[in-house]
Amino acid sequence: xxxxxxxxxxxxxxxxxxxxxxxxxxxxxxxxxxxxxxxxxxxxxxxxxxxxxxxxxxxxxxxxxxxxxxxxxxxxxxxxxxxxxxxxxxxxxxxxxxxxxxxxxxxxxxxxxxxxxx
RNA sequence: CAGGCUGGUUGGGCAAUCGCGGUUCUGCGUUGACGGAAUCGAGGAAAGUCCGCACUCCAUAGAGUACGACGUCGGAUAGCACCCGGGACGGGGAAACGCCGUAAGGCGUGAACCUGCCGGAAAAGGGCCACAGAAACAAACAGCCCCGCUCACGCGGGGUCAUGGUGAAAAGGUGGUGUAAGAGACCACCGGCGUUUACAGUAAUGUAAAUGGCCAGGUAACCCCCGUCGGGAGCAAGGCCAAGCAGGGGCGAAAUCGUCUGUGGACGAUGGGAGACUGCUCGUCUCCGCACGCGCUCUCCCUCUUGUGGGAUGAGCCAGCCCCGGGUAGGCUGCAUCGAGCAGCGCGGCGACGCGCUGCCCAGAGAGAUGAUUGCCCAGGCGCUUUGCGCUGGACAGAAUGCGGCUUAUAGACCAGCCUGAAGA
RNA sequence: GCCUCGAUAGUUCAACGGACAGAAUAAGGCACUCCUAAGGCUUAGAUGCAGGUUCGAUCCCUGCUCGGGGCA
Numbered sequence: 001x002x003x004x005x006x007x008x009x010x011x012x013x014x015x016x017x018x019x020x021x022x023x024x025x026x027x028x029x030x031x032x033x034x035x036x037x038x039x040x041x042x043x044x045x046x047x048x049x050x051x052x053x054x055x056x057x058x059x060x061x062x063x064x065x066x067x068x069x070x071x072x073x074x075x076x077x078x079x080x081x082x083x084x085x086x087x088x089x090x091x092x093x094x095x096x097x098x099x100x101x102x103x104x105x106x107x108x109x110x111x112x113x114x115x116x117x118x
Numbered sequence: 119c120a121g122g123c124u125g126g127u128u129g130g131g132c133a134a135u136c137g138c139g140g141u142u143c144u145g146c147g148u149u150g151a152c153g154g155a156a157u158c159g160a161g162g163a164a165a166g167u168c169c170g171c172a173c174u175c176c177a178u179a180g181a182g183u184a185c186g187a188c189g190u191c192g193g194a195u196a197g198c199a200c201c202c203g204g205g206a207c208g209g210g211g212a213a214a215c216g217c218c219g220u221a222a223g224g225c226g227u228g229a230a231c232c233u234g235c236c237g238g239a240a241a242a243g244g245g246c247c248a249c250a251g252a253a254a255c256a257a258a259c260a261g262c263c264c265c266g267c268u269c270a271c272g273c274g275g276g277g278u279c280a281u282g283g284u285g286a287a288a289a290g291g292u293g294g295u296g297u298a299a300g301a302g303a304c305c306a307c308c309g310g311c312g313u314u315u316a317c318a319g320u321a322a323u324g325u326a327a328a329u330g331g332c333c334a335g336g337u338a339a340c341c342c343c344c345g346u347c348g349g350g351a352g353c354a355a356g357g358c359c360a361a362g363c364a365g366g367g368g369c370g371a372a373a374u375c376g377u378c379u380g381u382g383g384a385c386g387a388u389g390g391g392a393g394a395c396u397g398c399u400c401g402u403c404u405c406c407g408c409a410c411g412c413g414c415u416c417u418c419c420c421u422c423u424u425g426u427g428g429g430a431u432g433a434g435c436c437a438g439c440c441c442c443g444g445g446u447a448g449g450c451u452g453c454a455u456c457g458a459g460c461a462g463c464g465c466g467g468c469g470a471c472g473c474g475c476u477g478c479c480c481a482g483a484g485a486g487a488u489g490a491u492u493g494c495c496c497a498g499g500c501g502c503u504u505u506g507c508g509c510u511g512g513a514c515a516g517a518a519u520g521c522g523g524c525u526u527a528u529a530g531a532c533c534a535g536c537c538u539g540a541a542g543a
Numbered sequence: 544g545c546c547u548c549g550a551u552a553g554u555u556c557a558a559c560g561g562a563c564a565g566a567a568u569a570a571g572g573c574a575c576u577c578c579u580a581a582g583g584c585u586u587a588g589a590u591g592c593a594g595g596u597u598c599g600a601u602c603c604c605u606g607c608u609c610g611g612g613g614c615a
Contacts, residue, residue: 005151008485011447046485056165056516064489071137071490084485096490167545168606234595247598248561286598339596339604340560354544354615526607 005074007046007082016046016084023106027091027099028066030106032083043077043112045070049087062087069100073113081112 007013020033047066049059066085091099107113 006485009448010485013485048485057514060488060516063485068137068490166607246560248559337597352545524606 005044007044007084012044012082013046013048013084016082020083021110023109025102025106027088027094027102028106029086029088030083030103030110031086032081032110032112034081043074043081043083045074046082046084047087048084049091053087053089054092058092059087062091065091065094065096065099066103069096069103073104073107077107077112083110083112 007016016031016033020031023030023032047063049062051059053059053062066087070085085103094102104113
């Protein structure tokens with residue numbers, strides 16, 4: 001995922017975590033906020049993994065899984081959204097397919113992706 | 119061949135597609151959060167942060183104290199406490215052998231090797247040594263012996279550590295001489311600690327001999343004493359740029375008319391000022407009670423001409439722009455190609471390591487890049503119809519200023535060597 | 544990145560280097576009560592792990608494993 005689609009500032013993370021809506025799944029938690037900057041299109045994503053996920057290897061693994069699972073669907077998100085994906089401990093031992101299912105489920109519940117798309 | 123042990127190397131390989139980060143080059147009717155090409159992209163521990171440095175800032179005349187670390191010998195190194203090679207004293211260690219045992223087994227000797235520790239208690243001082251025991255660093259409980267008193271039992275004084283019991287530890291052990299009884303008090307042999315000499319070794323130390331020297335404990339990973347070393351903090355160090363808010367300084371316009379209104383005031387016109395747009399003018403838009411004052415509004419206090427005057431270091435209001443210093447968010451740098459650098463070869467050294475030659479340039483993120491899929495192969499595991507096939511499947515673990523050492527985690531694979539036993543030539 | 548403190552019964556805390564490791568509470572049992580609670584009697588239960596110093600270690604030293612604070 002290219003840097004222009006990422007959340008990079010600590011301020012952005014704080015804002016999304018404070019006023020965004022959250023959607024939970026056993027593997028991952030999604031916090032989303034509709035962006036109010038008019039000119040920008042597409043989404044910006046931040047990926048986080050706390051210490052409860054495991055050691056540095058397992059945290060990196062969780063974040064890479066989430067990025068890889070999101071990558072094919074990033075282009076189909078048209079609305080301007082900022083969202084944060086927070087890994088949970090079970091994600092460190094999950095497969096890519098499980099991660100993708102969890103992620104699509106969450107994105108549809110948050111209405112970031114249309115529900116009829118498969 | 120079996121068993122035990124040590125050291126070193128490695129830490130899956132090749133290819134394809136998609137994706138991510140850096141560097142260099144490059145393209146453009148579109149200078150972009152743009153596109154293209156080339157190239158590079160985790161480790162032996164990147165980890166823990168236990169030591170030592172480089173580097174940076176602060177402090178600093180010199181020396182000392184406090185505090186802390188270290189302390190066998192020699193070497194290596196930029197430096198280091200844990201590196202390398204030795205030494206003393208302990209602990210562990212298989213087969214085999216010896217002894218005991220019917221046996222199971224136990225005890226002892228004990229290879230390679232592993233492992234702990236190392237100034238001083240014989241230079242000074244303080245503390246502690248529970249329980250037991252008479253006594254724990256100075257002492258007589260029982261016992262033995264002598265003297266005095268007593269008819270006697272016994273009492274008092276003294277000598278003694280040989281004997282007894284206690285304990286982790288009680289003036290080295292055995293035999294004798296000696297004595298009232300005893301005692302290294304003395305003698306012989308042995309043991310330990312020193313001193314001297316000779317030999318080996320750079321040295322620690324070892325071996326041997328001599329000694330008309332000693333044998334009153336332990337503990338310094340208790341305080342302490344002696345010697346050596348250490349200024350403090352850390353890349354979130356430090357340097358540069360610098361929104362916004364606040365602060366300081368400066369520029370800046372000294373007016374008329376009309377309408378409405380109880381006052382206060384509101385609106386409009388003309389002219390003016392400040393700023394923005396523009397290369398400039400014009401023009402358009404926004405702001406300004408066109409005052410920083412003898413100002414306006416509110417609050418409080420005093421007075422008394424009851425709505426006048428005075429006072430308050432009480433609150434509030436007054437366009438916009440420019441400059442200045444420190445500096446927050448943030449950005450750039452430190453910081454990624456010159457280094458205690460890496461690889462290969464040769465030489466010296468038992469080794470840590472050093473020297474020489476040749477070649478190479480080798481990650482650099484910043485919410486933090488190494489991922490996904492597929493195929494073939496190499497180890498490994500499981501199953502079977504065991505020349506083989508099928509299924510499965512990859513340890514510990516992720517750079518964050520950089521190095522050296524240590525510690526901890528780690529599936530396996532490969533190489534070299536040492537010791538013991540058995541068999542064979 | 545750095546600096547500190549700690550680890551003891553199920554829980555919260557004690558304990559000069561001297562073993563029967565203490566207290567409160569929780570747990571089990573016994574009586575009491577018509578039943579329960581409170582109160583009474585009683586029982587069991589622990590030094591994070593591995594080495595070392597010492598006659599002897601919860602305590603001293605070293606290395607690990609966890610956990611809590613603090614600075615910027």
